[in-house]
Amino acid sequence: MFFKLFLALATASLLVLSGLLYSALSSSREALIRQKSDDMTLFIERTGQYLDLYVQNIRNLLINVSASIDGPLMEDDEGLRKLLQVQIGRNSGIVADLFVLRHDGTVLSSNQLMYDVVGHSELTRVFRIVDEHPGLINWSEPYYSPLQTRRTIAFAVALKDGTGALLAEVNTAQLTSRLNELLYDSGQGFTLFTGKGNIVSDDPKSQIVPYKTGTLPPEMEDDFVKELTGLPNGINHIQGKGGPLMAVKSERNQLGWYLVALTDERTFRAMDGRLYVRFMILGSLWFSLLLALTLAISRHFTKPINRLALQMDRLRGERVALPFRQSERRDEIGRLSRSFSTMLEHIQELLLAVKMTEERKKETELKLLLSQIRPHFLYNTLACISSLALQHRVVEVDETIRSLVKLLSYSLGRSQFAPLEEELQALRQYMQIQNVRYGDAFRLVEEVDPSLLPVPVPKLMLQTLVENAIFHGFASKGTGVARVGALAEDGRLLLTVWDDGEGMTQAQIEAVLTGLLHDEGGQAQRSGGIGLANVRERIRLHYGPEYGLRIQSEPGRWTKATIELPLP
Template sequence: MSKLINWYGSLGLATKQFIYLFIVTLLLVMVLAWRNLHEAESLLKNQVIRDAELLVGRTNQYIDASLDNVENMLLLLSTRSDLLKEGNEETAFDTLRKFANYNNSIAKTLYMVRSDGKVFASTKVHYEIIGNPHLPGLYELALQNYGAINVSEPYYSPMSGHTLAYVLPITGTKKEVQGVVVAEVSLDLLTERISPMIYQSYALFTRDGNVINRLDSRDKLLPFRPASYPPALQDSFQEQLVSLKVGVSSIDGNALKPLVAVKSTTNRLGWSLAAFIEEDYFYQDLKKLNNNYRTASIVWTVVLLFSAYLLSRSFTKPIRRFVEKMDRLNDVQVVAKLPVTRRDEIGRLTQSYNAMLERIQSLLQKTKSAEEQKKEYELKMLRSQIAPHFLYNTLACISSLAKQQRIDEVRETIRSLVKLLSFSFDKQSEYVSIEEELEGLCMYMHIQQVRYGDQYRYELDIDPSLLQYRILKLTLQPLVENALFHGITPHNGGVITIKGKLERSMIRLYVRDDGVGISRDEIGKLLYSNPEQECSKYRFTGIGLRNVHDRIRIHHGEPYGLRIGSLRGAGTVIRLDIPVLTESDEHLGIWS
């Protein structure tokens, strides 16, 4: 083996590729051919079995429908107790004859047996000449099972031939038994009707294995008892019929030939229908397919030899040249396009390579631009941390409170201002916890309530489990400030509600006001307005909605940011989507 490996290693690239392509492709074709042949055999077998199951199911339904007709006739006749009265003999004969001549019925002969032994038959003349010795036993069978319909085992009747009987008592108004109605089913007629539905052999049998349909001695699949008339199945085969499972199974037929048996579920009489298909039937049409595969394999081997040789030669040379050109590319940022001189796969590969280099350069430029923009926003944020107008107005408010001797309110306002300034300046990181962001927001709203009174109210409904997660500093404050001065102030007061929950693997914060609302056109301008526009003198910072929206997208990507919904006169809702970010993620630089 080692000599073979060394010999293969000493060969040239083209020869190696030729041998590899030929052997691998030949093995692949052989495996595929073998699998396809067996798949074809399996598909054909499954198709035939599915057809057989369908035929068996439909045949079983037809048998049930035929037996339903017999049961319906018995039920109708069991209500005609008046036919058993003295003087109604002719009416009874005519009624039975009409029912027996029903077109879709397989009932051969109908009887009404009175409790005193008087018999009315649908074929009056035949009964008076031939008679039927089974009627007393059928009368006793009808009185069993609490007056329900009973069915006998198959027997031979002088009136109906190979048959079985349905029996049902006839009761009067006081539920006393006045007689019995009997219907003998023609099993020969049933066999004639269901035989065309099964394209091979079949057997309709009871729970005990007694075959109901009449068998044909010319059937070559089923094993019959020797010198038996009418034909009867061998005892061992009948025992196998009883043990067959519902569905598809195997069974030994005549001369121990393997058969595929497709058995139906039992009907309400406990009968089962089994169709038998010879195993060789599945493979007789595959011989021609097998020969075609053999011929195709020989032709394919010859073609493969020639194709593998040409393919190995045509591939190695252009690929080697392509690799040499790729090795010359050292700096990704300097896109040196490769010349496209071919129109085949190698040429398309060169075009794809050139396009890949262009995309890499474009991504590098976008990344660099995003980093520069990020730094620019960070600088803008630092420059616009505190708007001087807000500080002047707050100090003027404190001075006014001091003149009014409202010392407690002065103290609380100064404490809120100090905490708000500490929150803005002291934090080293651009990220704070949601709890810290809400504390800064509370300080800001406290100052606004001192300045403007109780017309501004706010409510917090944040899931406590979210307070530990990180958020960009001064994210909620600009949203609340916008709601305060553009929604609540023109409305002369209102409520700002801040909610938060974990939804779709992200944190969603909602800032809602019940102010004047805004139009659809103005919604678009809020996120795409000029970021350099002068902020209001009442604002705490110069950070607008677009600044918040852009900062979030720069740090976390396109799926995150602001969504605005509003209705004139009803208020505005701003939804803020941010990723679930912990303090450890922030230290590790995991932003999304």
């Protein structure tokens, strides 16, 4: 019921949100296009005003300089070059170079050294623009200037009395930089054309305009230039380097030049993407709210039955002990819930009684296992003391009794567990007893990680393993080394006892782990292996079947017993 209700409401909401998204995207795109168009139109107007002011400054410069040049100055090379250099210093942001053409054909430059070294093959042709409109300031079409190493244009005027002509080359690098500053966005560009369709200025670093490869200075692709010059005034759409561009073309300056402002239309898609993300967030919030509302609506009808079904599913294993929340309803569902609760209480009581019985049984088994260990150890130790007394070795008897007292105090404690550090200390006491009895025939080496010393372990486990090594591993050799180790690995505590005794076959390993050996007639008999079987059974009762004791051995060379316990 809940799923069907939610699906119906979600489908209706999805249709409404889709319609709203489509409408918003359309409106947003139209508004963005209008804004970009207005920005580009404003850029064109500002650029036209700037170009008019730019040209007026050049005209004033030419008029002022030409008025300062008279007959005597025309004959003074040094004075004339100095005048040109001073004017360039004052107007370097507008004009790159000033040239004076004398009537005898010689040319003086504001940068005479560069002119003499590089030359300027275009000057003779460019100076001819003076004759187009005598007495007026004229300008050329764009041409390549070797002094600027880029495309430029020139403004020229005839000097008084026909003594020569004055020409100024525009600093197109500064002009391009200034026009770039007037742009509003990094995804925009521009191209400035003369009335004849020749490029005056453009941004060679633009990422939206296609340029020819391997040209210096950079040149636009011919097809793109042809398409730009052929555009009508107003808003147009063309294909750029990386996608469609919006182009606004206008002629709003005194020179009759055309300015084309370009905008990458991918910025429109980027805005659409951001708006789409916002709608997705809004839609997610709405569907979350819708889910909550649907859940609240269906909750009144389905929750009591679902709760009762879940409680019935818990009637497996120990989950039956989980608390049950009765329904407060007064209808049939409420009566069924109360009846089920009563039945569940009876089941829980029975399970609790069974669990307590199992725990008492487990505790009894552990006590029985410990009672098997202590008499066995006590018997061996008392036999050792008896032997020492018969030999009148009083000092050894005293030391052995002291060690025995400490071991009995440790083993008879109330807790079945002790820190690993205390277990090792008890093991040292045990080895002291054995060394008194057998001399220094047996040596104990400890290889324990100090960080594991506080970890609790079952008592007397290490002693049982070392005792097995002494009485079974070293029996024929008479001497040996037992290495006791402790390390942590994959969340488990590994306790190891390695000895260099006579080793065991696989059949012997299986026999000592079960506590049974076989005599020569094949009859099963109890043996000293009961201690190892005892250790394995204690681990199983304490920690479960996934932990225990395993033995590895190479007959005649060594034996290694490993106890696996969980780390707390």
